[in-house]
Amino acid sequence: MPHRTEILRIDPALPEPGTITRAAEILRSGGLVAFPTETVYGLGANALDAPAVQRIFDAKGRPANNPLIVHVADTQAARDLVTQWTAAAQQLAERFWPGPLSLVLRKRDSVPAIVTAGAATVALRVPAHPVALALIRAAGLPIAAPSANRSNEVSPTRAEHVLKGLAGRIDLVLDGEPTSGGLESTVIDLSVQPPRLLRPGLVTRGEIEAVIGPISTISNVNNEIAALPSPGLLSRHYAPRAILECVADNGAEKVGQLIQQGVRVGWLTISNATAASHNVVLIPMPPDPSGYSAQLYAALHSLDEAGVERIIVELPPAGDAWAAVHDRLRRAAHEAG
Ligand code: TXA
Ligand code: MG
Numbered sequence: 001m002p003h004r005t006e007i008l009r010i011d012p013a014l015p016e017p018g019t020i021t022r023a024a025e026i027l028r029s030g031g032l033v034a035f036p037t038e039t040v041y042g043l044g045a046n047a048l049d050a051p052a053v054q055r056i057f058d059a060k061g062r063p064a065n066n067p068l069i070v071h072v073a074d075t076q077a078a079r080d081l082v083t084q085w086t087a088a089a090q091q092l093a094e095r096f097w098p099g100p101l102s103l104v105l106r107k108r109d110s111v112p113a114i115v116t117a118g119a120a121t122v123a124l125r126v127p128a129h130p131v132a133l134a135l136i137r138a139a140g141l142p143i144a145a146p147s148a149n150r151s152n153e154v155s156p157t158r159a160e161h162v163l164k165g166l167a168g169r170i171d172l173v174l175d176g177e178p179t180s181g182g183l184e185s186t187v188i189d190l191s192v193q194p195p196r197l198l199r200p201g202l203v204t205r206g207e208i209e210a211v212i213g214p215i216s217t218i219s220n221v222n223n224e225i226a227a228l229p230s231p232g233l234l235s236r237h238y239a240p241r242a243i244l245e246c247v248a249d250n251g252a253e254k255v256g257q258l259i260q261q262g263v264r265v266g267w268l269t270i271s272n273a274t275a276a277s278h279n280v281v282l283i284p285m286p287p288d289p290s291g292y293s294a295q296l297y298a299a300l301h302s303l304d305e306a307g308v309e310r311i312i313v314e315l316p317p318a319g320d321a322w323a324a325v326h327d328r329l330r331r332a333a334h335e336a337g
Helices: 017-028 050-060 075-079 087-096 130-139 159-166 205-212 252-260 289-306 320-333
Strands: 006-009 033-036 041-046 069-071 101-106 121-125 172-175 186-189 196-199 243-247 265-269 280-284 310-314
Touching: 006 017, 017 033, 017 041, 017 130, 017 172, 033 130, 033 159, 041 050, 041 130, 041 159, 075 087, 087 101, 087 205, 159 172, 159 289, 205 320, 243 320, 252 265, 252 310, 265 289, 280 289, 289 320
Parallel strands: 006 172, 033 172, 069 121, 101 186, 243 310, 265 280, 265 310
Antiparallel strands: 033 041, 101 121, 186 196
C-alpha cells in the first residue's frame, strides 16, 4: 500500500491536461486514483488489471463479494464489455448517459472476476463529470470505481472526505470541488426480465419506467449477503459513526429529550427550526430532493467531525423523487448487528 497520498487540485469544469495525464499514468501503471464524479468521489483502478482492482478492495476494506461499477467513456466502450447489449440498455444509455445510472448486463470474459465478485454480470456507467470523463479517456481504459470511502462509511462528496478515510492508502486524489449530485448512481439489473432496480439513486424509478416500461424492485432488504443480488443493498452500508434515527415530526421533541439527558445531538431538519442548546448541531437541509441529496453526505460527515453522539433526522416527504434519500437514511439508521 502506498505511504503517501498525493493531492492535486483540478478545475472541475476544465480539467488541466497535465494533471489528467499524471492521473492517467498512475491508473495505467496499476495505481489508485480518487476522482470526482457527478454523484460522489470514486476510487479508480484499471478494471482490466486484477491486481490493481485488488488494491481497491484492500484500501477500502471492502468485502470481496461486493462487485464494483466499471466506468467507461461512451456507449461503445460499454458494449465492448458485455455479451448482450439489450434494447433496454440502448434506450437507457441514450436517455441517461453520461449520467448517474449504472446498467447491470452479462459480462464478457475480458472483465476479470474480481471486478464482479465472481458474478456473470457487470455494472457499467458513463459518468457526467468532466474530470471523470477526461481521466477515463486519457487512461484509455475502463475504470473500476466504487465510492472512495472505507467500507461501510459515508460516501465522499469532497476531496477532504476521501482523505479522512483513505489518506496513505491510495496514490492520488484529484480535488475537483464538491460533487453536485451527492448520492450514488441508480443501479438497475437488465440481465433479468423485467429489469430490476437494485439501488435507487438520482435517476428515479419513474424516469426509468417512462423509457423502458415497468420494472421491479427488491422488496426484502436483509443482512444475508449470500441472498443479496447486490451487496451494496446490505442494510448498514452508508452509516455515520453516531446512531441515527429518523422521526416523522420535525424532530424538536426528540432532540429536546436527548439534550435533557446530556447527549450531544446532530439535527437534520427541513423545517424552520432553531437550536435549543449548544449541545445541538443543527443543520437546516434543503426542502427539495436534489438539494437535499447534494447536501446529505456532507452533513453526515460534518456531524461525525463534530463528534455528536446521536443524529435525529426529520424524515422528508414520501414519493419517487425522495426514494434515494429515504433509502440512504434508512441504511444510515440501521444499527450494526
Ligand atoms: O455513483 C456511483 O455509483 C459511485 C460513483 C463513484 O460512480 N460508485 C458507487 O460504487 O457508488 P459502489 O461500489 O459504492 O456501489 C456499487 C453498487 C453496489 O451496491 C454493488 O453491489 C452494485 O453497485 N453492483 C456492482 N456490480 C454489480 C453487479 N454485477 N450486480 C449487481 N450489483 C452490482
Ligand atoms: Mg459505496
